[in-house]
Amino acid sequence: MTKPIAGGEWPSLRVDDWEATRRTLHMWTQIVGKVRLAYAPLLNHWWQAPLYVSPRGLTTSAIPVGTRLFDMEFDFIDHALSVRLSDGGSDHLDLRGRSVAQFHDQTMAMLDRLGIDARITKRPNEVDPAIPFAEDQHQGYDPSAASTFWQQLVQADRVIGQFRSRFAGKVSPVHFFWGSFDLACSRFSGRLAPRHPGGTPNCGDWVMVEAYSHELSSCGFWPGGGDEGAFYSYAYPEPDGYADFAGRPDGAFYDTELRQYLLPYETARAARDPDQCVLDFLEFAYAGAADLAGWDRKALDIDPNRWQPS
Structure with a gap:
């Protein structure tokens, strides 16, 4: 049994106090979101692209790949990125101690091992400057x-x-x-x-x-x-x-x-x-x-x- 999170109702978090983590998570969610965007069919207003709040973090929900489905979830309890497939395959990546570049490279490698050929645009959107993920050495993840x-x-x-x-x-x-x-x-x-x-x-x-x-x-x-x-x-x-x-x-x-x-x-x-x-x-x-x-x-x-x- 997993112990419930204490004090989970309406927690306080000053924006200025987690700037490094916020920037890191922003880039990480863009990488995972672009994987979903690469496979999910277009819905009006880009509704196929976002992530969803889940009981453990943020999830892509099910994504079609060939005749299979897979999902990706940021688990903010165990602090891992998890990937699960409808054929039973799965893997995960620990979120701690990784730069944006390391997260990008290791996530792409994990998907490749699972037989998912994810081809995404290599730069973030809606930010300036848009540093290519593989070159972004920013690191700051406070669990x-x-x-x-x-x-x-x-x-x-x-x-x-x-x-x-x-x-x-x-x-x-x-x-x-x-x-x-x-x-x-x-x-x-x-x-x-x-x-x-x-x-x-x-x-x-x-x-x-x-x-x-x-x-x-x-x-x-x-x-x-x-x-x-x-x-x-x-x-x-x-x-x-x-x-x-x-x-x-x-x-x-x-x-x-x-x-x-x-x-x-x-x-x-x-x-x-x-x-x-x-x-x-x-x-x-x-x-x-x-x-x-x-x-x-x-x-x-x-x-x-x-x-x-x-």
């Missing part, structure tokens, strides 16, 4: 910081999942995008959006065109925007008056540079009811996007408890 960040993601995934259940229209999974290194979930009005201008560092404009092809209200959690990270929400395209929408919850604010609403994680963590604090923020930001843009909320919003006994 405690990685586990704590994962526990932050567990809380965010839970609550955003509750928020997601209140929408009957097209809505993404709650998933972790390795390019921007954040957890995200997007609701869609059903209408096309103006062509996105692109401009993201080391990322083709066509990537953002696909990601933002339809009108949306997006939310999530990322390790920035607050001392301990922040919940965020934005609209694309942003309707007039969005930044000044009435009813903003205490502690939330609109960031004019990022063009999105932010709720510092530490504000939610310190609230009497952290779950409700985050849900109130997400509902407010969605209402601003949907009401100002004229979404058909009567058709799109839904009660997740509609089938529970009265």
Whole structure:
């Protein structure tokens, strides 16, 4: 029996205190995410690319390779990258004491031993500078910081999942995008959006065109925007008056540079009811996007408890 993690609920982790680990994990998740991207068939808005919060860390979920399936999981309890195949094959790589370059080379070698010919682009996306993985000697993995960040993601995934259940229209999974290194979930009005201008560092404009092809209200959690990270929400395209929408919850604010609403994680963590604090923020930001843009909320919003006994 594995001993439960102590103090796992809404943990505190200052962004400045795990910068080296955060940079390392960002590059590692890009490597693993690119493996998934190389094999999984294209889904709208790149939904085949992200990772998912799991009971042990972050996972790719099942990926097709020929007539087999495999998955890759960052295990932040045992601190290993695990690979499992539907034919029974498996292997793992200890995460401790490895540079980005070592992780890249050893992960590719592990996949090759398992008969998975993973060919990925060798540079990261959405960062500048984009140092090729095989040349990146950065090393900084603090197991405690990685586990704590994962526990932050567990809380965010839970609550955003509750928020997601209140929408009957097209809505993404709650998933972790390795390019921007954040957890995200997007609701869609059903209408096309103006062509996105692109401009993201080391990322083709066509990537953002696909990601933002339809009108949306997006939310999530990322390790920035607050001392301990922040919940965020934005609209694309942003309707007039969005930044000044009435009813903003205490502690939330609109960031004019990022063009999105932010709720510092530490504000939610310190609230009497952290779950409700985050849900109130997400509902407010969605209402601003949907009401100002004229979404058909009567058709799109839904009660997740509609089938529970009265």
